[in-house]
Amino acid sequence: MKRVLNLWQWSRSPSGRWWCGLVLSCLLSVSLGTIHQSPTLAQDPGGRSFPRMTSPRENLCPPSALSRVRSHTVAPGETLEAIAEEYDLFPTTLMGMNPQVRNGVVRPGMRLRIPPYDGIEVNVSPDDLWSDLAEEYNVRADVLFEANNCNPPTDVAFIPGANWYPYRDTPDPTPTDDDPGASPVLAEYPLPSPVEPLLGYGWVLPPGASSVVFHSGWDLPATVETPVRASEDGIVAFAGVQQPYGNLVVINHSRGRQTRYAHLASLDVEQGEFVDAGQNLGTVGRTGTPDVPQPHLHFEVRNNSELGWVAQNPDTYL
Numbered sequence: 001m002k003r004v005l006n007l008w009q010w011s012r013s014p015s016g017r018w019w020c021g022l023v024l025s026c027l028l029s030v031s032l033g034t035i036h037q038s039p040t041l042a043q044d045p046g047g048r049s050f051p052r053m054t055s056p057r058e059n060l061c062p063p064s065a066l067s068r069v070r071s072h073t074v075a076p077g078e079t080l081e082a083i084a085e086e087y088d089l090f091p092t093t094l095m096g097m098n099p100q101v102r103n104g105v106v107r108p109g110m111r112l113r114i115p116p117y118d119g120i121e122v123n124v125s126p127d128d129l130w131s132d133l134a135e136e137y138n139v140r141a142d143v144l145f146e147a148n149n150c151n152p153p154t155d156v157a158f159i160p161g162a163n164w165y166p167y168r169d170t171p172d173p174t175p176t177d178d179d180p181g182a183s184p185v186l187a188e189y190p191l192p193s194p195v196e197p198l199l200g201y202g203w204v205l206p207p208g209a210s211s212v213v214f215h216s217g218w219d220l221p222a223t224v225e226t227p228v229r230a231s232e233d234g235i236v237a238f239a240g241v242q243q244p245y246g247n248l249v250v251i252n253h254s255r256g257r258q259t260r261y262a263h264l265a266s267l268d269v270e271q272g273e274f275v276d277a278g279q280n281l282g283t284v285g286r287t288g289t290p291d292v293p294q295p296h297l298h299f300e301v302r303n304n305s306e307l308g309w310v311a312q313n314p315d316t317y318l
């Protein structure tokens with residue numbers, strides 16, 4: 001008790017006050033530091049701009065795209081196009097993943113990296129957030145998050161739905177007062193009348209499938225032979241067979257926008273042809289490998305980014 005009293009008396013003395021002040025200010029700064037740090041710590045795990053994943057959600061996360069990259073050794077007689085078709089990929093995807101074949105030529109014995117679906121591999125700086133990359137590549141942040149192990153960006157990321165492209169054409173001009181930029185809404189619906197999609201954009205579980213896949217457009221139900229119409233004026237960049245799309249029409253529009261019309265029964269346009277909004281491009285069919293069994297038009301809207309044509313959610317444009 002005497003010791004306590006002595007301590008109390010000491011604390012009232014000039015040197016005691018100084019020491020007590022020091023100890024109190026240290027305790028205060030530690031506790032303030034904790035308060036300041038807690039929001040940062042709460043944001044850090046689970047992907048910064050995303051809420052922390054709970055364990056049931058983690059179980060739903062698909063294996064990351066880069067963990068599923070396979071190797072293919074080129075056999076004599078194989079072409080880049082044939083290898084791409086074997087894996088249901090665009091030749092440009094293989095060109096993006098394998099710089100040694102960016103001239104379009106493969107040689108026997110070359111080992112190629114084969115991603116599980118179309119996209120591009122990009123270097124990421126430690127400060128990048130998924131929201132930054134989403135803006136840069138016009139891909140939804142949650143799509144990037146799920147394609148990359150549901151974790152914050154590390155040094156390399158896979159951007160699903162982006163096509164590697166050797167150069168950038170028709171860049172979006174900066175909007176001015178005189179030219180506020182194109183309306184985001186497309187001029188025409190790709191079918192004679194609007195319908196509810198059978199399968200939407202993003203990670204979907206197609207009927208009968210055992211795992212989720214990235215679906216780069218909308219599957220719009222329509223009977224076979226229904227006319228398919230151009231969504232906007234443009235130039236036909238591709239009209240022909242491209243697996244898994246089957247009969248495919250690709251139209252490049254102004255301001256770096258592109259639309260794709262897949263699984264068509266017949267084609268009414270040719271590559272290089274100028275088309276008007278609403279012009280018939282062909283008819284609904286069942287060619288290629290559709291994700292749903294009912295006849296439908298697989299419709300995509302893509303925007304040109306620094307590294308290629310990136311699939312967008314058509315919801316924004318229709």
Ligand SMILES: [Zn+2]
Pocket residue numbers: 199215217218219290291298299
């Ligand atoms: Zn589809």
